[in-house]
Amino acid sequence: xxxxxxxxxxxxxxxxxxxxxxxxxxxxxxxxxxxxxxxxxxxxxxxxxxxxxxxxxxxxxxxxxxxxxxxxxxxxxxxxxxxxxxxxxxxxxxxxxxxxxxxxxxxxxxxxxxxxxxxxxxxxxxxxxxxxxxxxxxxxxxxxxxxxxxxxxxxxxxxxxxxxxxxxxxxxxxxxxxxxxxxxxxxxxxxxxxxxxxxxxxxxxxxxxxxxxxxxxxxxxxxxxxxxxxxxxxxxxxxxxxxxxxxxxxxxxxxxxxxxxxxxxxxxxxxxxxxxxxxxxxxxxxxxxxxxxxxxxxxxxxxxxxxxxxxxxxxxxxxxxxxxxxxxxxxxxxxxxxxxxxxxxxxxxxxxxxxxxxxxxxxxxxxxxxxxxxxxxxxxxxxxxxxxxxxxxxxxxxxxxxxxxxxxxxxxxxxxxxxxxxxxxxxxxxxxxxxxxxxxxxxxxxxxxxxxxxxxxxxxxxxxxxxxxxxxxxxxxxxxxxxxxxxxxxxxxxxxxxxxxxxxxxxxxxxxxxxxxxxxxxxxxxxxxxxxxxxxxxxxxxxxxxxxxxxxxxxxxxxxxxxxxxxxxxxxxxxxxxxxxxxxxxxxxxxxx
Numbered sequence: 001x002x003x004x005x006x007x008x009x010x011x012x013x014x015x016x017x018x019x020x021x022x023x024x025x026x027x028x029x030x031x032x033x034x035x036x037x038x039x040x041x042x043x044x045x046x047x048x049x050x051x052x053x054x055x056x057x058x059x060x061x062x063x064x065x066x067x068x069x070x071x072x073x074x075x076x077x078x079x080x081x082x083x084x085x086x087x088x089x090x091x092x093x094x095x096x097x098x099x100x101x102x103x104x105x106x107x108x109x110x111x112x113x114x115x116x117x118x119x120x121x122x123x124x125x126x127x128x129x130x131x132x133x134x135x136x137x138x139x140x141x142x143x144x145x146x147x148x149x150x151x152x153x154x155x156x157x158x159x160x161x162x163x164x165x166x167x168x169x170x171x172x173x174x175x176x177x178x179x180x181x182x183x184x185x186x187x188x189x190x191x192x193x194x195x196x197x198x199x200x201x202x203x204x205x206x207x208x209x210x211x212x213x214x215x216x217x218x219x220x221x222x223x224x225x226x227x228x229x230x231x232x233x234x235x236x237x238x239x240x241x242x243x244x245x246x247x248x249x250x251x252x253x254x255x256x257x258x259x260x261x262x263x264x265x266x267x268x269x270x271x272x273x274x275x276x277x278x279x280x281x282x283x284x285x286x287x288x289x290x291x292x293x294x295x296x297x298x299x300x301x302x303x304x305x306x307x308x309x310x311x312x313x314x315x316x317x318x319x320x321x322x323x324x325x326x327x328x329x330x331x332x333x334x335x336x337x338x339x340x341x342x343x344x345x346x347x348x349x350x351x352x353x354x355x356x357x358x359x360x361x362x363x364x365x366x367x368x369x370x371x372x373x374x375x376x377x378x379x380x381x382x383x384x385x386x387x388x389x390x391x392x393x394x395x396x397x398x399x400x401x402x403x404x405x406x407x408x409x410x411x412x413x414x415x416x417x418x419x420x421x422x423x424x425x426x427x428x429x430x431x432x433x434x435x436x437x438x439x440x441x442x443x444x445x446x447x448x449x450x451x452x453x454x455x456x457x458x459x460x461x462x463x464x465x466x467x468x469x470x471x472x473x474x475x476x477x478x479x480x481x482x483x484x485x486x487x488x489x490x491x492x493x494x495x496x497x498x499x500x501x502x503x504x505x506x507x508x509x510x511x512x513x514x515x516x517x518x519x520x521x522x523x524x525x526x527x528x529x530x531x532x533x534x535x536x537x538x539x540x541x542x543x544x545x546x547x548x549x550x551x552x553x554x555x556x557x558x559x560x561x562x563x564x565x566x567x568x569x570x571x572x573x574x575x576x577x578x579x580x581x582x583x584x585x586x587x588x589x590x591x592x593x
Contacts, residue, residue: 141198252306258282330363332362378523400427432556
């Protein structure tokens with residue numbers, strides 16, 4: 001088309017340029033305030049502009065860019081744009097004060113202070129970065145909101161953008177609103193911005209909008225934007241793929257805690273979720289403590305997703321070996337509590353402990369994570385854990401605990417420490433039974449067992465009906481396997497290993513996890529149960545006593561003269577979850593006091 005387009009009056013954005021270029025032979029972007037007789041610069045757009053400039057001064061026009069002290073700044077440095085020359089107005093009608101403020105003498109000539117932020121490009125053209133009054137301070141850095149918006153608009157899928165500041169003074173952060181022409185993930189957009197802007201200028205929060213609210217004059221209504229998307233709205237993670245393994249689990253849990261964004265997935269990006277440099281430093285320090293190994297800050301900037309950062313950390317450790325994970329740190333110097341992992345760990349065996357550990361006031365807690373190496377016996381596994389524990393606390397008195405399988409493991413760890421001459425201050429067995437196949441078989445011969453079982457079945461049927469069908473039948477199959485397995489052992493007068501399928505849904509595990517769980521289940525039931533003598537032992541059980549009658553000490557009183565038996569509400573399946581974790585923490589605190 002033989003059409004020449006002159007565009008002025010408002011800032012041209014890349015999306016408008018993309019629409020107009022096919023319709024014309026050439027497009028010129030014109031810039032200038034009324035005080036300099038409308039137009040002062042012009043710029044011919046190339047065929048595929050990456051960003052929109054305002055060009056060079058027109059004839060008989062002089063430009064300068066100055067710092068706050070009035071000195072001229074070098075090319076590439078942002079400052080206030082001054083305009084002088086033949087187009088300069090005399091001043092404001094009957095506003096001598098405003099005229100004196102805006103029309104100044106600079107370098108011996110008269111100039112108009114535009115209040116616009118600009119900088120020279122290397123080729124001698126100008127970038128207009130927005131208004132000077134949009135300059136803000138974020139975490140000690142001076143940030144030009146116009147420059148942030150220009151970077152946002154440089155993405156080809158972004159049609160409109162607005163950068164704003166949210167939060168109280170001292171805690172303020174940047175928020176970027178944008179409208180898209182096609183789908184774009186926040187993580188991908190954030191990565192684009194980090195190629196255009198320093199890290200401190202990248203918005204901490206990105207909000208995509210269907211349409212920008214406008215004022216009566218057609219400008220973006222920034223107050224309406226913040227009203228629709230308030231500052232206290234937490235960023236949302238995209239947990240389509242949950243964390244895998246101990247390191248990813250710890251990274252995701254810490255990000256969720258620091259960023260307040262709910263559950264975090266393995267593909268979530270720290271910075272897209274609202275992280276910034278100060279939070280990054282804090283996160284790396286806390287993660288180093290939790291994992292008991294150094295984590296470099298540059299690793300986060302190079303690999304900002306849960307999966308990528310975890311892989312980088314994993315390059316320096318052997319995943320086969322057990323590891324100590326910091327669950328909670330206290331400033332007090334009391335002996336720490338060591339929590340033994342459950343049967344199937346991969347890191348997940350420690351998550352039930354975290355809430356209760358955090359509620360133990362004045363006590364630092366470490367979780368012993370399983371690793372991927374299978375052990376042939378509980379003694380061998382405990383020996384490795386003893387070495388790990390003594391690397392953190394060389395000498396007693398020791399405090400040990402564990403849930404279910406972890407209770408049996410804690411008992412063996414305590415026994416080995418005691419054999420080495422160390423004192424055990426407290427051993428707490430959480431909903432943990434010693435593996436006594438013989439005594440388990442005898443109770444099936446008692447009528448009271450069958451009466452109790454029928455009563456529990458009637459009580460649990462309403463709850464089981466609330467399960468979805470797949471969970472209902474899965475749980476029903478597990479209970480059926482437990483019952484038939486026990487009856488089979490009775491009829492054959494055997495005291496063999498209970499069927500692991502009766503207590504664990506192996507279908508939810510990977511092949512390696514299944515093999516390791518089966519091997520450790522066998523090791524548990526071949527293990528000669530023992531407790532260290534002259535040691536304070538406590539058992540904490542769920543008072544929803546399950547399908548079969550249980551003794552208050554869950555059978556541990558057969559191995560030591562005295563066991564302190566405590567109970568908390570709920571069932572085994574709910575132990576350490578929700579309110580149960582609060583009750584367990586209160587019980588542990590009482591035992592430690």
